[in-house]
Amino acid sequence: MTAADPARLDEFRRQRFGMFIHWGVYALAARHEWVRNRERLSRDQYQPYLDRFDPDLFDPAVWARAARDAGMTYMVLTTKHHDGFCLWDSELTDYSVRSTPWGKDLVGPTADAFRREGLGVGFYHSLLDWQQPDFPIDGLHPDFERDGVDQHGRDVAHYAQYLHGQVEELLTKYAPVDTMWFDFSYRNWRDAQGRPLVGGKGAADWRSDDLISLVRRLAPQALINDRLDVDGSADFVTPEQYQPVAPVVIDGVPVTWEACQTLNGSWGYDRDNLDWKSPELLIKLLVDTVSKDGNLLLNVGPNGRGELEPRALDTLAEIGRWMRLHARSIHGAGASAFAPPRDxxxxxxxxxxxxxxxxxxxxxxxxxxxxxxxxxxxxxxxxxxxxxxxxxxxxxxxxxxxxxxxxxxxxxxxxxxxxxx
Ligand code: JFZ
Structure with missing residues (x-):
C-alpha cells in the first residue's frame, strides 16, 4: 500500500484545527443525522425531507469566514452520509440535491468558499448507504427489522462499484481534495445483546484496497483516514468523541491522529439539543489535543435553510477570540518532551x-x-x-x-x- 505524501502529512499535522460539517436532508428532521435509522423510517417516510430541502440562506462564505476566524485551517464536508443522500449532483444517482427543490450542487460552492479563505478541503464519504438498492440490508440498516435479511438480490460488489464511481466523481470534479474521510467499517461489530451484528461490513465489501489505490491515483496529495478496515493503510486515525490520554502510538510507532468532536453530541443539526459544550471546554479540548500531537476536527451542523445556528456561531467566535491571541501555540505546535505541572x-x-x-x-x-x-x-x-x-x-x-x-x-x-x- 502506498503511503501518503510526507509533505502533505506534515502540513496536516501543522494545521491542527479543522471544521467538520455534517449537512444533509436530516437537517430538516433536526433530530440527529441517524434519524432514519433511530426511528426506523422507511424510504417513503424519509422522502418529505428531500421534498422540502431548499436551503435558501446557504452562503458558504459565511461558514468559511466563521471557520477562519475561529483559527481553523481546513474543513471536512459530508458529501454523502449513511442515508445515501448526495450533496452534489452525482451522475450515478438521483438521490441527491437534484431531487430537491434546491436542485443544485452544494459541494462545489462550499469547497470554493473555503479555498477562497485559504482553508484546506476534505470530503467525508459514507461507506454505508441506506438508499442504494444493492447495499445489503444489515443490522445497522433502517429497513432491517421490517425486511430482515431478505436481500432481494442485493449485490454488494455492485454497490462497491457505485461507491468507487462516486469517489472518482468527487476527486475529479472538485480537485484538489486534501482528505478523504471514509465512514465506516463494522465487520466484527456486535449488537446490543453481544451477538455478532448481522451483515457487518468491511474491506472485502468496500473493496478497500482498490478504493485506496483509486484515491492515491486521482489525488496523490490526499490523506485517507482509518475507517476502511485495512490494517496499516491509514494516514491518520480518528478517535471519536473521546480524548486519548497521550500521543497515539500503534505497534510502537507514533501515528498521526485527528480527534473529531461535536458541539452538542449530535453531528447533524439537532434543534432541541441542550447539551452544548462551552467555548472554554472546547478550547481546553483543542489544547489537550495539540499537547498530545493530535488535530481537532470540530463539527457544526448547518440547519435546513443553510445557516449555522447562533449557538454554533457564538461558540466559534469565542474560540476565535482566544485563537487570535494564542494561535501560535496551536498551529505548527505539538507535544513537548517536558512534563507539565498539574492542571x-x-x-x-x-x-x-x-x-x-x-x-x-x-x-x-x-x-x-x-x-x-x-x-x-x-x-x-x-x-x-x-x-x-x-x-x-x-x-x-x-x-x-x-x-x-x-x-x-x-x-x-x-x-x-x-x-x-
Ligand atoms: C460515524 C457516523 O455514524 C456518525 O453519524 C458521524 O458521521 C461520525 C463522525 O461518524 O459514527 C461512528 C463511526 C464509527 C464508530 C463510532 C461512531 N466506531 O467505529 O466506533
Whole structure:
C-alpha cells in the first residue's frame, strides 16, 4: 500500500484545527443525522425531507469566514452520509440535491468558499448507504427489522462499484481534495445483546484496497483516514468523541491522529439539543489535543435553510477570540518532551514552549525540570513578562512547598488574564 505524501502529512499535522460539517436532508428532521435509522423510517417516510430541502440562506462564505476566524485551517464536508443522500449532483444517482427543490450542487460552492479563505478541503464519504438498492440490508440498516435479511438480490460488489464511481466523481470534479474521510467499517461489530451484528461490513465489501489505490491515483496529495478496515493503510486515525490520554502510538510507532468532536453530541443539526459544550471546554479540548500531537476536527451542523445556528456561531467566535491571541501555540505546535505541572498542558513549536494553565493558581507555578532551561518567559495574550523566582528566595524553597532545585518557579498575576480560558 502506498503511503501518503510526507509533505502533505506534515502540513496536516501543522494545521491542527479543522471544521467538520455534517449537512444533509436530516437537517430538516433536526433530530440527529441517524434519524432514519433511530426511528426506523422507511424510504417513503424519509422522502418529505428531500421534498422540502431548499436551503435558501446557504452562503458558504459565511461558514468559511466563521471557520477562519475561529483559527481553523481546513474543513471536512459530508458529501454523502449513511442515508445515501448526495450533496452534489452525482451522475450515478438521483438521490441527491437534484431531487430537491434546491436542485443544485452544494459541494462545489462550499469547497470554493473555503479555498477562497485559504482553508484546506476534505470530503467525508459514507461507506454505508441506506438508499442504494444493492447495499445489503444489515443490522445497522433502517429497513432491517421490517425486511430482515431478505436481500432481494442485493449485490454488494455492485454497490462497491457505485461507491468507487462516486469517489472518482468527487476527486475529479472538485480537485484538489486534501482528505478523504471514509465512514465506516463494522465487520466484527456486535449488537446490543453481544451477538455478532448481522451483515457487518468491511474491506472485502468496500473493496478497500482498490478504493485506496483509486484515491492515491486521482489525488496523490490526499490523506485517507482509518475507517476502511485495512490494517496499516491509514494516514491518520480518528478517535471519536473521546480524548486519548497521550500521543497515539500503534505497534510502537507514533501515528498521526485527528480527534473529531461535536458541539452538542449530535453531528447533524439537532434543534432541541441542550447539551452544548462551552467555548472554554472546547478550547481546553483543542489544547489537550495539540499537547498530545493530535488535530481537532470540530463539527457544526448547518440547519435546513443553510445557516449555522447562533449557538454554533457564538461558540466559534469565542474560540476565535482566544485563537487570535494564542494561535501560535496551536498551529505548527505539538507535544513537548517536558512534563507539565498539574492542571496544565504544554505545547511546543521549535524551541518555544507554551504553558497552558487550565486551573489558575495562586501566584506561583513550579515547572518540573525547567530550572536553567528557560531564557525568557511571557504571557502570550499581551507579551507581558512573567518573572522567575529564584530558589534562594526563602518562600519558594520552603520544604513544605515540595519544590526541587530542578523546578523553575514562575510568578503569575493574581488575576487570570482577561481572555477566554
Ligand atoms: C460515524 C457516523 O455514524 C456518525 O453519524 C458521524 O458521521 C461520525 C463522525 O461518524 O459514527 C461512528 C463511526 C464509527 C464508530 C463510532 C461512531 N466506531 O467505529 O466506533
Amino acid at each position: 496544565c498542558r504544554y505545547t511546543q513549536r521549535g524551541d518555544r514552549l507554551y504553558l497552558h494553565v487550565f486551573s489558575w493558581p495562586f501566584r506561583h507555578l513550579h515547572l518540573p525540570g525547567l530550572a536553567g532551561k528557560v531564557r525568557y518567559a511571557q504571557l502570550l495574550n499581551d507579551a507581558s513578562e512573567v518573572r522567575r523566582v529564584s530558589h534562594d528566595e526563602g518562600a519558594v524553597t520552603h520544604p513544605a512547598l515540595g519544590t526541587t532545585p530542578d523546578d523553575l518557579t514562575i510568578e503569575l498575576p493574581i488575576q487570570h488574564p482577561d481572555v477566554a480560558v
